[in-house]
Amino acid sequence: MKPIATILGVSALFLAAPAIAGDQDFxxxxxxxxxIAEVYVSPADAKAWGDDVMEDEVLExxxxVPITFNAKNDICNYDLKVIFTDGDEAYWTNFDLCTISKIQIFWNAKTQKATAKWE
Structure with missing residues (x-):
């Protein structure tokens, strides 16, 4: 079983051209x-997570799942939080969504670590 509140900071800062509003989709x-029962994506400097982007869906x-932003801003650095169907959660920080189009999240039960790959 996963421990509650597994935390892994992921540094995903890349050099990129200036963002165009809406380029944060991934x-x-x-x-x-x-x-996964819930997915939250918020700007890295936000004090709250906001709404579950999955609404009532479960990401098996x-x-x-495509994550689409309706924001008309040029914010690039975002944090990602997931809550599993058993209530445990994990989060990652500082994804540069202006340069990332795919994020794969992993859980290693042996090491009890959450990791991510992106492109």
């Missing part, structure tokens, strides 16, 4: 081994 791939293990 596809999230769940490779954790667990189903091995599935993916």
């Amino acid at each position: 596809t999230l791939f769940n490779k954790t081994g667990y189903d 293990d091995t599935a993916s």
Whole structure:
């Protein structure tokens, strides 16, 4: 079983051209081994997570979902938080969504670590 509030800071800062509003969209791939009940994406400097972008949907293990922003801003650095169907959660920080189009999240039960790959 996963420990509650597993935290892994992911530094995903890249040099990029100036962002165009709406360039923060990406596809999230769940490779954790667990189903995800909630997904939150917020600017890195935000004090609150905001709304669950999955609404009432569940992101099953091995599935993916497009995450689309309606924001008309040029914010690039975002944090990602997921809550699994068993209530445990994990989060990652500082994804540069102006340069990233795919994020794969992983859970290693042996080491009890959450990690991510992106492109």
